[in-house]
Amino acid sequence: MAHQTAQRSLAGDVPGGGDRRQGLAFVVxxxxxxxxxxxxxxxxxxxxxxxxxxxxxxxxxxxxxxxxANYTHALGDKDFRDALGRTLLFVLGSAIIGQNVLGFLLxxxxxxxxxxxxxxxxxxxxxxxxxxGVVVAWLWIAFLKDQGGTLNAxxxxxxxxxxxxxxxxxxxxxxxxxxTAFSMMLFTAALSSVPPSQLESARLAGASGWQQLxxxxxxxxxxxxxxxxxxxxxWTFNDFTPYLITKGEPHGASAVLPVYxxxxxxxxxxxxxxxxxxxxxxxxxxxLALAYIRILRRRA
Amino acid sequence: MKVSLEEVTKVFDGGVTALDALSLxxxxxxxxxxxxxxxxxxxxxxxxIAGLETASSGSLRIGDRDVxxxxxxxxxxxxxxxxxxxxxxxxxxxxxxxxxRIKKVGRAERRAKAAATGEGLSLGxxxxxxxxxxxxxQQQRVALARAMAAQPTVFLLxxxxxxxxxxxxxxxxxxxxxxxxxxxxxxxxxxxDQAEALALADRIAVMxxxxxxxxxxxxxxxxxxxxxxVAGFIGSTPMNLLAGECVxxxxxxxxxxxxxxxVAGVRLPVPEDIVTELTPGDKVIVGIRPEYLTESEDGIKxxxxxxxxxxxxxxxxxTTTGPSVQLTVPEGREPEPGATLHVTPAPGxxxxxxxxxxxxxDAP
Ligand SMILES: Nc1ncnc2c1ncn2[C@@H]1O[C@H](COP(=O)(O)OP(=O)(O)O)[C@@H](O)[C@H]1O
Ligand SMILES: [Mg+2]
Numbered sequence: 001m002a003h004q005t006a007q008r009s010l011a012g013d014v015p016g017g018g019d020r021r022q023g024l025a026f027v028v029x030x031x032x033x034x035x036x037x038x039x040x041x042x043x044x045x046x047x048x049x050x051x052x053x054x055x056x057x058x059x060x061x062x063x064x065x066x067x068x069a070n071y072t073h074a075l076g077d078k079d080f081r082d083a084l085g086r087t088l089l090f091v092l093g094s095a096i097i098g099q100n101v102l103g104f105l106l107x108x109x110x111x112x113x114x115x116x117x118x119x120x121x122x123x124x125x126x127x128x129x130x131x132x133g134v135v136v137a138w139l140w141i142a143f144l145k146d147q148g149g150t151l152n153a154x155x156x157x158x159x160x161x162x163x164x165x166x167x168x169x170x171x172x173x174x175x176x177x178x179x180t181a182f183s184m185m186l187f188t189a190a191l192s193s194v195p196p197s198q199l200e201s202a203r204l205a206g207a208s209g210w211q212q213l214x215x216x217x218x219x220x221x222x223x224x225x226x227x228x229x230x231x232x233x234x235w236t237f238n239d240f241t242p243y244l245i246t247k248g249e250p251h252g253a254s255a256v257l258p259v260y261x262x263x264x265x266x267x268x269x270x271x272x273x274x275x276x277x278x279x280x281x282x283x284x285x286x287x288l289a290l291a292y293i294r295i296l297r298r299r300a
Numbered sequence: 301m302k303v304s305l306e307e308v309t310k311v312f313d314g315g316v317t318a319l320d321a322l323s324l325x326x327x328x329x330x331x332x333x334x335x336x337x338x339x340x341x342x343x344x345x346x347x348x349i350a351g352l353e354t355a356s357s358g359s360l361r362i363g364d365r366d367v368x369x370x371x372x373x374x375x376x377x378x379x380x381x382x383x384x385x386x387x388x389x390x391x392x393x394x395x396x397x398x399x400x401r402i403k404k405v406g407r408a409e410r411r412a413k414a415a416a417t418g419e420g421l422s423l424g425x426x427x428x429x430x431x432x433x434x435x436x437x438q439q440q441r442v443a444l445a446r447a448m449a450a451q452p453t454v455f456l457l458x459x460x461x462x463x464x465x466x467x468x469x470x471x472x473x474x475x476x477x478x479x480x481x482x483x484x485x486x487x488x489x490x491x492x493d494q495a496e497a498l499a500l501a502d503r504i505a506v507m508x509x510x511x512x513x514x515x516x517x518x519x520x521x522x523x524x525x526x527x528x529x530v531a532g533f534i535g536s537t538p539m540n541l542l543a544g545e546c547v548x549x550x551x552x553x554x555x556x557x558x559x560x561x562x563v564a565g566v567r568l569p570v571p572e573d574i575v576t577e578l579t580p581g582d583k584v585i586v587g588i589r590p591e592y593l594t595e596s597e598d599g600i601k602x603x604x605x606x607x608x609x610x611x612x613x614x615x616x617x618x619t620t621t622g623p624s625v626q627l628t629v630p631e632g633r634e635p636e637p638g639a640t641l642h643v644t645p646a647p648g649x650x651x652x653x654x655x656x657x658x659x660x661x662d663a664p
Pocket of ligand 2: 342490
């Protein structure tokens with residue numbers, strides 16, 4: 001009896017009486033896919049970042065390993081630091097503040113709205129979220145165009161070039177418009193998890209709308225706010241749609257990091273340098289995620 | 301403070317009439333129960349008094365002030381919700397002090413008051429805990445303490461005992477009654493448990509479909525249910541409600557007017573005080589509590605079907621030629637199933653209802 005048990009546990013817990021090897025066979029294809037499509041490119045990027053690889057010329061045929069030169073160069077490079085600064089502004093303005101706050105306000109006000117009004121707003125907001133990037137980009141180019149743009153027609157300011165005059169401001173407004181749906185939906189779900197009786201207890205104590213928000217709602221959905229902030233920050237940080245609208249113009253004034261990397265790598269042909277920046281970006285993403293996980297742990 | 305409702309109607313958006321032209325006066329300092337089956341509008345009535353629902357029509361006064369349109373925070377009432385609604389991220393002390401914080405009472409005074417209130421409810425050692433670290437009974441006391449802290453003029457309790465287990469419920473019941481007695485604050489509580497209402501309340505309003513079917517002290521409601529609905533609802537063992545008919549007396553047992561009530565072939569005397577109210581041919585429903593049926597030589601004859609042990613008594617179900625009849629027998633006197641029994645109402649305990657509208661026939 002005991003002998004049998006030992007044998008069974010050696011054979012592993014694979015249902016149907018299979019053994020370890022059989023179990024491994026099921027996992028191998030997935031592992032291969034992950035290796036080919038995720039790990040190899042990452043390693044390749046890591047390698048490229050250590051070279052002076054270019055798209056054409058001598059370095060294209062015989063790239064030299066330059067060690068950490070690309071990284072030290074990037075960290076000291078003004079263009080890179082400007083792009084990073086713009087990205088942080090983009091994330092802060094459009095995601096952490098814009099989408100978060102607007103998404104919450106929409107969810108909060110729609111709670112008590114009539115059903116048809118809620119359905120209408122939700123549909124419109126969702127539409128902005130599900131439309132393909134190319135379509136959205138074109139819509140916003142047309143909306144803010146200097147000649148014949150919709151906004152100029154509304155404001156009676158013909159010839160005003162919004163994309164040229166306020167590239168980052170326009171991008172932030174654009175991204176708030178585009179991405180608020182997610183925050184709105186997440187907060188709608190979050191708000192429905194706050195027990196109405198807690199809000200009513202506060203109301204009976206005489207709490208104003210703001211006090212109810214501060215004392216009951218926000219503490220009740222802290223975890224949701226954190227999750228939402230992390231997700232939309234990461235998405236915005238990595239968002240490439242700005243390229244479809246401004247291509248980083250004018251003179252790189254709207255080049256957020258992904259756009260800057262692209263411009264460096266393809267038109268700029270400096271693949272090694274671009275790879276190094278990509279890796280830095282990856283590290284920033286990882287740090288964001290780690291910080292988030294730490295905060296969540298501390299809560300629990 | 302006194303709470304008076306006048307013709308209060310509440311129709312919800314979906315078209316449900318939860319309160320139907322309901323009028324009610326609750327006296328200052330009274331411990332008042334709203335009792336009724338689920339969905340009869342008890343919670344809605346309580347929430348209307350709190351201001352969490354606005355009456356569709358009618359008016360509501362607390363003391364001398366018309367508060368029909370006054371927002372909840374300005375009514376000076378406190379409510380304990382069925383789920384207690386404690387703030388999970390605040391400590392017990394902060395929960396209790398919350399109404400004071402909203403009223404801009406200073407921090408030191410707030411803490412002192414919370415501590416004193418908590419102490420009074422035996423929460424002394426728990427002030428720095430979070431609600432999740434408390435038992436159900438402790439959570440309930442925190443909710444009570446939070447309601448008391450701001451010294452409101454009216455207390456509203458929605459099913460205050462329903463989330464406690466059976467033993468704790470009895471303890472909490474006694475505790476609640478003592479607390480209300482000590483505070484002397486007008487208290488309205490909702491319950492679907494008739495025993496709870498009978499045990500706690502000074503007066504009970506028994507509700508059905510948004511209306512009050514009877515208003516009275518626990519004794520009145522228990523001894524003389526005003527209609528068959530209340531009769532069927534009150535009492536831990538349901539009252540026997542037997543269809544019958546008023547018939548001319550057969551001479552021998554006839555009282556002055558000579559009528560009797562025929563129930564499943566058995567003649568019962570009409571209670572003295574209502575003989576003038578009945579004429580032969582009237583259809584009636586006879587109500588008699590199982591506790592007030594006793595064994596006798598004649599009377600309603602039945603066969604013992606089931607015997608249920610209730611502790612100090614047993615509930616016996618008899619099958620008769622008509623509907624089945626239940627009676628309680630004292631400990632040690634339980635009949636065997638299958639035995640034949642004659643039962644008759646204890647003198648003065650027979651209630652007679654009109655068959656058409658189910659209302660109690662009262663002395664003129
Ligand atoms: N917010 C609401 N919207 C629509 N109908 C409601 C609402 N609240 C309660 N009702 C309805 O009103 C009636 C009375 O409800 P309630 O007062 O909660 O009953 P009780 O507390 O006696 O069980 C029920 O039929 C219920 O479905
Ligand atoms: Mg209820």
